[in-house]
Amino acid sequence: MALSNLFTRRPAISALPAEAPEPKVWPEIGETWNPEGVSVVQRYYNQAHAVVLVYTACARYRCVVACLGCHFTKAHSAARSYDWMELSEAAEAANEHATTCRALPRDLPTRPGDATVHKLLHKRAREYQDGAKDNEFRIDALDLARLTIQRTNVWIEAALRKLADEQPDLLLLRTSHEGGAPRFFVRHYTPVS
Numbered sequence: 636m637a638l639s640n641l642f643t644r645r646p647a648i649s650a651l652p653a654e655a656p657e658p659k660v661w662p663e664i665g666e667t668w669n670p671e672g673v674s675v676v677q678r679y680y681n682q683a684h685a686v687v688l689v690y691t692a693c694a695r696y697r698c699v700v701a702c703l704g705c706h707f708t709k710a711h712s713a714a715r716s717y718d719w720m721e722l723s724e725a726a727e728a729a730n731e732h733a734t735t736c737r738a739l740p741r742d743l744p745t746r747p748g749d750a751t752v753h754k755l756l757h758k759r760a761r762e763y764q765d766g767a768k769d770n771e772f773r774i775d776a777l778d779l780a781r782l783t784i785q786r787t788n789v790w791i792e793a794a795l796r797k798l799a800d801e802q803p804d805l806l807l808l809r810t811s812h813e814g815g816a817p818r819f820f821v822r823h824y825t826p827v828s
């Protein structure tokens with residue numbers, strides 16, 4: 636009885652665990668999110684515990700930053716002659732954003748249906764169209780949209796092949812004889828006669 640009283644009268648603080656509890660994981664804010672077609676390379680927390688991602692999509696060397704709190708994104712290098720970011724520059728941009736952004740985690744984009752992605756690709760192709768020349772439509776130009784599209788490079792290439800097949804007046808597919816990757820070109824406007 637006396638022993639029992641001793642334990643029940645122990646100050647509350649001694650009941651605290653000796654080690655810090657395991658950090659909680661909230662997959663719904665993007666801590667473990669790996670959308671299809673995207674490789675997450677790094678994750679940072681912003682000031683409100685939203686996740687800031689560094690990811691690659693079209694090619695492993697092209698890094699993109701996207702905040703899952705606000706809608707901040709960055710895909711282009713400010714410092715180099717080429718327009719994409721290496722990991723070191725992307726990591727710096729993500730860390731810098733995370734230290735200033737206070738946006739709460741927003742809902743992760745749900746994976747759209749195929750018809751929605753086909754429509755989006757069609758719209759993007761139209762945006763490349765001009766009256767002067769055929770413009771190349773590169774899959775890496777979609778890097779910033781890959782968290783929305785949530786499809787693999789193979790799927791996107793097949794969708795562009797389908798678009799080129801169905802609308803040859805909009806999109807042209809060029810394959811090289813050496814077996815290189817196919818290239819897509821948005822056709823220029825046809826002059827009205």
Ligand SMILES: [Zn+2]
Nearest residue numbers: 702704705736
């Ligand atoms: Zn942000």
